Amino acid sequence: MRRGFTFLLLLVFTCLAFGQQNRQFTLDELIPGGKNYARYVPRIAEQYQWHGDELMMLRGDSVFRVDLADPVKKRFLFRFSEIPEEGREGRTVSTVSFDREGSGRLKFFTADGAGVYDLGSKQVISFIGLPENSENREFSPNGLYMAYTRANNLYVIDAAGEEIAISSEENSGIVFGQSVHRNEFGINGGIFWSPDGSKLAFYRMDESMVAQYPIVDISARIATEKPVRYPMAGEKSHEVTIGVYDLKSRQTIYLKTGEPREKYLTNVAWSPDARHIYVAELNREQNHLKMNRYDASTGDFDKTLFEETHPKYVEPENPVLFVRNNPEQFIWQSERDGFNHLYLYHISGRLLKQLTHGEWEVTDLIGFDRKGEQLFFVSTLATPIERHACRVNLKNGKIDRLTAVPGMHTVTVSNSGRYLVTRYTAHDNPGKVDLVDSKKGGAVTLAAARNPFAGISMPAVELGTLKAADGKTDLYYRMVKPANFDPARKYPVVVYVYGGPHSQLVQNRWRYGSGGWETYMAQKGYIVFVMDNRGTSFRGRDFEDVTHRQLGVEEAKDQMCGVEYLKSLPYVDPDRMGIHGWSFGGFMTINMLLRYPDLFRAGVAGGPVTDWSYYEVMYGERYMDTPQENPEGYAETSLLRKADRLKSRLLIIHGDEDPVVVMQHSLQFLKSSIASGRHPDFFIYPGHEHNMIGRDRVHLHEHITRYFDDFCR
Known part of the structure; x- marks a missing residue:
């Protein structure tokens, strides 16, 4: 009797373990916004x-x-x-x-x-x-003041609760203390405290001359309009100035940045003594940069320290960083030699030396050691798909790599510079934190994340490289296969694509960066393929700007190399291939369907750009120039002119309040499709902007999945 009971328990536990091992995840467990998503992160x-x-x-x-x-x-x-x-x-x-x-x-x-x-x-x-209704809050370095915006105006409040209005503008087209230039050029805020907290620099943006783009809020019984200022490529753009508020005198002056007024004022930085403000100024054509210095007390122009030009574009994304304990020297990041590297300058504008060299990129600055002799940074020195901590000696230029364990490292350094804490993941590592001794070498693990999928049979994620369409450049890809993969079977495939600037989808992070939807599709029997084409980031200037003035052309050729590889695999069914992407990836999805109309059975494009002439000035003109300057490029890349090539099933999804890729893109494509007798499907998410968030994000991925199940399964 006892033996029989023991056997029964063993059988139950075996069944439970088998059930757990073959567990099928729901979208609620894999997609942000899902009820049980947190359990598997x-x-x-x-x-x-x-x-x-x-x-x-x-x-x-x-x-x-x-x-x-x-x-x-x-x-x-x-x-x-x-x-x-x-x-x-x-x-x-x-x-x-x-x-x-x-x-x-x-x-x-x-x-x-x-x-x-x-x-x-x-x-x-x-x-x-x-304060009530405050936004864009920035505390002073000493924590005694807070600057913030309310509506379009800028305020400062102290610990006693006294509020000072720095601006009192009633014109809704003039904005203080907020991001400008639509968050390009590394801009993520509009408030800049001086190091001593005595002064406050801020952006003032006049966009009253920019056309108001109509966006409709349907949440009220009678829908209301909530327009945004949206400068389209080739059209009138906003004008920006930089103000400086003195907390002691309670006076504001403006930097005399001069003409032309349509230019980009980026990478604002204070000098350590708070006497000067450094601004990377870029012409509207984005091919000529000047590093200018201004007097913070008078606003007077002081000096142009250096200039950078390029026939395609210059893209400053990081302000100058002053050397610790040496206010006469600063670090500047530039792609002038083809890769993002570090340059040491004297405040006179004299280049002292290039600190880093090679076919790799600096991706982040961590800080200096106590003496200011060593600068710590993160780079792609080991491989483009990893990030590692390094240091460079400012005197002799010696570079040391400080993290040895493969993966994507995020690093902080102690005040002396001897110790580092690195938090990192890799394809087989859900997360660890190590303490690194930069003097003695070696690392000690402080903490580690639990594998949330332990004991569960998961879809395999593989990493590989293919040659680009130029026949020489390596492109990284990941492929997600079903957990019970059988090479003798034929599987449907979904290509997930982004492919645009400032992106890198394939990295040596947890499961090679594959997301929950890829896991979900793989467990349903799909192979999911993701590849970073030329035009994406962290591979050098030539890798990225090959797409200049022709967005979508070279990228499509590279993605086609991936598709041809898939078709060569014996376990891929070439008659059941789909493609999906969002934003630039939405553009690429439709672009691929139209350039290669007999290839895919179905595609799902979210928030897609369909014609770059409808996109905003800063991003659009950097990569395409203006429609007036590049009419051939705009015509070649317009999806509206190719709608008659559509043969596949296509689902377009858009948020009805999208201020990034306005819904006009999708509507114009529908109009072109109707005129050419084509029949794409269309789905709207009311109340959402460029991305679906919250519970609706789960609904979104269920809707996408159903479409592929209907036409590719």
């Missing part, structure tokens, strides 16, 4: 921050100090709740942020405010609650 509970040369670990609401000599040892310091309640007005602290300088203070954050806490005196130095 690799997570590391601990956070690590540097406070000088002390490594702090945050776990829940507790703070520990890590023993660098023996990282297993940790000393408890305090809980968030121990920060005095009266100083934070009783609000619950959600997280804290230590400063790398090791000042003895930290910033703490609540759901509706932020403050400064002194670790020595255990006193709250300041606390500022978030």
Whole structure:
């Protein structure tokens, strides 16, 4: 009897294990916004921050100090709740942020405010609650002031609650303190505090001359209009100036950036002494850059330090970085030699040396050591599909690679520069955090994420390379195969594509970067193929700008190399191929269907550009020039002129409030399709902008999947 019971238990556990191993995931478990999505995202509970040369670990609401000599040892310091309640007005602290300088203070954050806490005196130095309807909030370096916008105007508030209006503009076409140039050129904000917190630089954008583009909000019973200023390629663009507000005098001056007014003011940076402001200024043609310096007190132009030109385009994305302890030198990032590298300049504008060289790119700057002799950075030195920490000696130019474990590393460095903390993933690593000793070498793992798919039979993800259409350039791809893959079978294939600038889909990160929808499709019996064509990033200027003035032409040729490879595989069914992409990928989806009309059975294009003349000035003119300058290129890349070539089933999806790729693109393609007797399908997500978010994102992927099931399965 006992033996029979034991056998029954064993049978039950075996069945449960088998069921778990062959588990079929739902979109709710694989797509952001899904009810159970969080269960299958690799997570590391601990956070690590540097406070000088002390490594702090945050776990829940507790703070520990890590023993660098023996990282297993940790000393408890305090809980968030121990920060005095009266100083934070009783609000619950959600997280804290230590400063790398090791000042003895930290910033703490609540759901509706932020403050400064002194670790020595255990006193709250300041606390500022978030003003009602405030946006674009930026705290001063000392945490005693906060700048923010409300509607189109800019304000500053102090810890006592005194609010100062820096602007009081009633014209809705004039905007203060917000991102300009539609977030191109590395711009992600419009407020720039001086290092000492005494002054505030800010963008002022006059877009009153830009046509208002109609977007309709259908949430009300009577739909209302909420137009956006949308400068299309070749049309009138907005004009930007930079203001400087002095907190002591309460006066504002403007930098005298001069004519022409239609140009790009990018990469704003303060000098360490707060006397000057450095601005990378780019002409509207985006082929001539000037690094200009202005007097922060008067706004007067001081000097052009250097210039860069290129026959196609120059794209500054990072402000100057002053060398620690040496205010007469700064670092500039440039692609002038064909790859993004570091250059050391004197403030006179004299180039001292090029610090990094080679057919690889610097992707991020981490910081200097205490003496300012070593600069730490992240690069593609090892391979284009990984990121590793490196350092360069400013005097002798010696470069050391500091991370050895394969993967994509995100790095912070201690104040002295001796220690680094790197958080990284790889195709077989859901996430780890290592402590690296840059002096002795070696790494110690501090924390690791659990594999959320442990014990489950998962679709395999493979990495490979193919030659581009030029016959010489390597292109990286990933292929996701069903878990029970049988090479004797014939499988349908979905090509997922983006293919545009500032992208890289294939990397040596967790499962080679494959997303939940790829997993879902593979478990349904599809092969999913993703490849980065020429025109994407982190491979050098020539790799990217080969697409200049003809977006979609070379990219399609490269993607076709991937398709031909797929067709050569004995387990791929060439009669059941589909293609899907979003935004630039939506453009590429339709582009491929029209350039190769007998290839795919179905395609799904989300938020697609269908004619670059309907896209915005900054991005559009960089890669295509204006329609007036490049009529042949705009004609060749227009999908509207090729709608009569459509033979495949095509589903176009668009958010009805999309301010990035306005819905006119899809509507014009539908109009061209009707005129040519073609019949694409169309689906709208009401109330959504360029991407579907929340629960609707799950619905979106179910809708996409159904389309491929209907026509490719």
